[in-house]
Amino acid sequence: MPSGLRTAAGYTWRLVLLGVAAYLTVTVLARLELPVIAVFLALVITSVLRPLVDLLALALSRSLAVLLAFVLAVVVLGGVLTLVGTTVAGEWNGLGAELHGGLGRIDHWLTGAPFHLRSGTVTGLRAKIEEFVSSHRSALLSTAFNEASRAVDLLTALALAIFCSVFFLHSGDRMWCWAQRQLPARARPVCDRAGRAAWRAFAGYTRGVLIVAAANAVLVGIALAVLRVPLVLPLMVLEFVAALVPLVGSPIALAVAALVALAARGPVVALLVLTLIVVIGQIEGHLLHPLVLGWSVRIHPVVIALSVIGGAVLAGVLGAVVAVPVVSVAWAILGELRDHGRSPSDSAPAGDQPRARQDERRHPHQAEGGEHGR
Numbered sequence: 001m002p003s004g005l006r007t008a009a010g011y012t013w014r015l016v017l018l019g020v021a022a023y024l025t026v027t028v029l030a031r032l033e034l035p036v037i038a039v040f041l042a043l044v045i046t047s048v049l050r051p052l053v054d055l056l057a058l059a060l061s062r063s064l065a066v067l068l069a070f071v072l073a074v075v076v077l078g079g080v081l082t083l084v085g086t087t088v089a090g091e092w093n094g095l096g097a098e099l100h101g102g103l104g105r106i107d108h109w110l111t112g113a114p115f116h117l118r119s120g121t122v123t124g125l126r127a128k129i130e131e132f133v134s135s136h137r138s139a140l141l142s143t144a145f146n147e148a149s150r151a152v153d154l155l156t157a158l159a160l161a162i163f164c165s166v167f168f169l170h171s172g173d174r175m176w177c178w179a180q181r182q183l184p185a186r187a188r189p190v191c192d193r194a195g196r197a198a199w200r201a202f203a204g205y206t207r208g209v210l211i212v213a214a215a216n217a218v219l220v221g222i223a224l225a226v227l228r229v230p231l232v233l234p235l236m237v238l239e240f241v242a243a244l245v246p247l248v249g250s251p252i253a254l255a256v257a258a259l260v261a262l263a264a265r266g267p268v269v270a271l272l273v274l275t276l277i278v279v280i281g282q283i284e285g286h287l288l289h290p291l292v293l294g295w296s297v298r299i300h301p302v303v304i305a306l307s308v309i310g311g312a313v314l315a316g317v318l319g320a321v322v323a324v325p326v327v328s329v330a331w332a333i334l335g336e337l338r339d340h341g342r343s344p345s346d347s348a349p350a351g352d353q354p355r356a357r358q359d360e361r362r363h364p365h366q367a368e369g370g371e372h373g374r
Contacts, residue, residue: 026314034157040322041161046168047203048210049073053169066169070162080237087233194333201332205325208292213243215288216250216280220257223276227269229261243284245320246304250284251277299328 029036049069056065167175176195180188217240224232235257242249254277262270285301304324311323 030315034153035160037154037318038157038160039164041158042164042168043202044206045161045165046172047206049165049169050203062170066166069169070166084234084237088231190337193336197332197336198329201328202325205328209244209246211292212284212288213240216240216243216284219280219283220254220276224257224261224273227261227272228265229257229269229273230264231260235260245317246289246308246324247281247285247301248308248320250280254280299324299331303327 049066052069052072053062053065056068060068180192180195183191217236220239221232221236224235229235235253238256239250239253242253254273258270258273258277261273304327307323307327308320311319311321311326313319315322
């Protein structure tokens, strides 16, 4: 049998085994969706609050530091949600009339060049939507009920995530040491390096993507305020949440902002908001991501795009959110094991090796004789 065929067969059956193992792992994780989501959220909460807890632990006990960090996080999150709700409630009455007039302006705009649609297109479309909703009311209510039960599952996962993150923040290092002691002694150093590299990549990505999302939200808020688009604060929150999905989320949120601008301010402002999609994308891709994430995660944009699309195909929105951190962690582990797996003689040039070792390679018999003569 040719040696090339034997080599190809060896690689093939190994790749098949890896594929089967990956498939079984994904199948098991899909069955355990609720605890998997909870652990992922717990790791996100831990990576965000860990610097604050470490800072507070310098003056307080670890338990009080964890408690105070959670209280501050709840206050900040509750304040943002309260501000958004107050803003929407305050602008709702005026916004309804403004959107109603905006639909008339859009209808008038579509009847002219270059569209030349018949008058009443937008109002007719709205009437058809209302007719569809009334005729499919039972199906929509059933879907809403299913989504409500899904929301209960998510709240359960969030409660479990907070419970786990408390212990991760309080005694995560001790938990990691205990997990290492369950492994064989020879495997502990390798697993320790791989685990710490994975955590650095995950925490760096999580903190970095939150910074990038916040920067995007601020830029969008400033632009929408200058263009006098209504619901600036809710659209900023939408941009922040959507930007957690790299490359895809931000354009979707800005498209929603463009629809609001089209209804409230007209087509010119909507086109300016659509232009903002390109500007924000360039700033995010060429400035924010290299500046914020470059030190912790080094993944090509093509890999990020393929990861997001693949995660969305496999697991929907949740898969799109977790795809990039999973790929980042896997790449960090591979890089750590690959770099530390090299011996110093493999990585150092010949001129940097100790001269005694070079002489030994040039004159092995003299080296042996010198060793015996000592």
